[in-house]
Amino acid sequence: MSDKIRSEEVFRRNPHFRFQWEEAQGCYVLLFPEGMVKLNGGAGEVLSRLDGNKTVAALVEELKAAFPDAPDLESDVLAMLELGLEKIWIVRN
Amino acid sequence: MLNNGVAAQSTPKPLWLLAEVTYRCPLHCAFCYNPTDYVSHTQNELTTDEWIRSLREARKMGALQLGISGGEPLLRDDIEEIVAEAGSLGYYSNLITSGVGLTEKRIAEFKRGGLDHIQLSMHDITKEINNFITDTNTFELKKKVAAMIKDYGYPMVLNVVIHRYNIEHIGEILEMAEALGAEYVELANTQYYGWSLINRAQLMPTREQLEKAEAVTNKFRERVGNKMRVFFVVPDYYSDRPKKCMNGWGEVFMIVTANGTVLPCHSARVLPNMTFPNVREHGLEWAWTESPAFNKYRGDSWMKEPCRTCPEKEKDLGGCRCQAFLLTGDAESADPVCSLSPNHDVILQAIEDAKNPQIASQPIVFRTDKNSHKLVEGERERVEQFHALP
Ligand code: SF4
Numbered sequence: 001m002s003d004k005i006r007s008e009e010v011f012r013r014n015p016h017f018r019f020q021w022e023e024a025q026g027c028y029v030l031l032f033p034e035g036m037v038k039l040n041g042g043a044g045e046v047l048s049r050l051d052g053n054k055t056v057a058a059l060v061e062e063l064k065a066a067f068p069d070a071p072d073l074e075s076d077v078l079a080m081l082e083l084g085l086e087k088i089w090i091v092r093n
Numbered sequence: 094m095l096n097n098g099v100a101a102q103s104t105p106k107p108l109w110l111l112a113e114v115t116y117r118c119p120l121h122c123a124f125c126y127n128p129t130d131y132v133s134h135t136q137n138e139l140t141t142d143e144w145i146r147s148l149r150e151a152r153k154m155g156a157l158q159l160g161i162s163g164g165e166p167l168l169r170d171d172i173e174e175i176v177a178e179a180g181s182l183g184y185y186s187n188l189i190t191s192g193v194g195l196t197e198k199r200i201a202e203f204k205r206g207g208l209d210h211i212q213l214s215m216h217d218i219t220k221e222i223n224n225f226i227t228d229t230n231t232f233e234l235k236k237k238v239a240a241m242i243k244d245y246g247y248p249m250v251l252n253v254v255i256h257r258y259n260i261e262h263i264g265e266i267l268e269m270a271e272a273l274g275a276e277y278v279e280l281a282n283t284q285y286y287g288w289s290l291i292n293r294a295q296l297m298p299t300r301e302q303l304e305k306a307e308a309v310t311n312k313f314r315e316r317v318g319n320k321m322r323v324f325f326v327v328p329d330y331y332s333d334r335p336k337k338c339m340n341g342w343g344e345v346f347m348i349v350t351a352n353g354t355v356l357p358c359h360s361a362r363v364l365p366n367m368t369f370p371n372v373r374e375h376g377l378e379w380a381w382t383e384s385p386a387f388n389k390y391r392g393d394s395w396m397k398e399p400c401r402t403c404p405e406k407e408k409d410l411g412g413c414r415c416q417a418f419l420l421t422g423d424a425e426s427a428d429p430v431c432s433l434s435p436n437h438d439v440i441l442q443a444i445e446d447a448k449n450p451q452i453a454s455q456p457i458v459f460r461t462d463k464n465s466h467k468l469v470e471g472e473r474e475r476v477e478q479f480h481a482l483p
């Protein structure tokens with residue numbers, strides 16, 4: 001559905017959605033009209049780092065530094081971004 | 094690490110709090126989901142302080158989404174205070190309104206207080222049907238309010254209750270929503286509770302109308318793509334499995350009503366032999382976790398056959414308890430929408446009745462104080478006729 005994500009692109013969270021840490025759930029959540037998503041650890045890490053300035057390449061580097069032991073991190077991040085685009089959790093800057 | 098991006102489920106927590114702050118309403122919708130005896134619940138509304146306390150308690154329990162609805166919530170003059178409290182507590186808050194009573198001054202105050210979105214009800218592209226079904230002259234006003242919502246930078250969420258009188262206009266309704274700049278449109282086929290149950294034969298569309306409406310909706314979705322999200326809430330009478338009502342009794346939804354009764358769903362008060370907790374007597378924590386009412390239909394241990402041994406029971410949890418009671422007289426039976434229910438014929442009969450010109454041409458009973466008083470006083474012949482207890 002969405003076209004391919006390139007490493008020099010910059011994404012930000014959909015400004016119409018609210019993204020926050022929820023102590024009671026122990027996870028990040030995305031809130032929007034008609035629904036909410038509880039994000040798992042990985043998705044939360046990705047979304048919390050999208051500041052509207054960082055390229056995808058820089059985001060991957062940052063995550064690699066934070067999680068040096070995670071295998072296949074790059075492809076996971078790309079898959080996450082694709083999903084986020086499709087669900088309009090994130091938008092191209 | 095990422096699988097589908099969604100965290101695993103844990104034990105039930107009330108994620109959604111619906112505050113039905115008043116049952117007063119200037120509209121008289123034929124499909125209104127408020128209780129038919131709402132006039133008995135319009136006195137003793139919770140005070141601002143009682144609402145604020147309830148918001149705090151629910152937030153502490155993990156509630157995140159807040160709907161402020163009614164009746165028409167804007168008939169209360171403390172919605173600004175409630176909104177501001179919700180904002181500071183970190184709720185994602187939604188005002189569910191007919192638009193009557195929304196002024197520039199109030200919307201600016203809501204924006205300042207942190208209200209996240211406004212859900213406006215619309216009824217049709219024609220003034221005639223809008224005014225007929227709501228029994229008010231509100232067509233022009235709703236358009237003005239829609240523009241105001243947009244001007245204040247809110248995501249525009251339109252809710253359109255679908256019934257026989259507007260179902261054939263779905264294409265034009267969607268185009269109107271697009272022209273108004275809506276981001277979300279909920280096409281909510283009428284569910285038959287409260288006033289809409291009384292008016293069921295007059296409101297229910299035919300299967301052909303429904304199929305056409307779905308096809309038109311899908312075509313529209315393809316054209317607009319991600320720009321607009323269109324939800325099509327299917328009418329359960331035309332399916333052969335029930336909906337997982339409220340996503341499970343006491344699983345995610347908690348409703349606090351105008352006078353403080355705490356309910357697991359809008360219509361739970363119709364169930365017999367139940368005592369629902371009230372925020373004036375108990376905290377919300379007790380109401381949700383301890384009260385007998387919230388535990389009664391939690392999970393599946395209350396089930397009878399055919400649900401008890403049904404391989405699909407996790408999917409729908411036996412459907413809606415209120416619908417089971419209203420249509421079969423037994424709250425613990427399978428929702429009769431299910432084709433495996435021994436009472437499924439009451440649904441088929443309802444569909445037949447809606448096609449019967451003699452029944453379907455009876456006058457609509459609009460949601461008015463006068464009609465509500467009559468229903469309280471026991472003039473229930475028509476209701477009983479439809480409940481058709483076996
Ligand atoms: S459905 Fe209509 S009458 Fe009922 S509360 Fe909503 S606006 Fe008022």
Ligand code: SF4
Pocket residue numbers: 334335399400401403404405406407409410411412427428431432433434
């Ligand atoms: S028999 Fe009960 S549990 Fe099985 S599908 Fe029907 S309503 Fe659901």
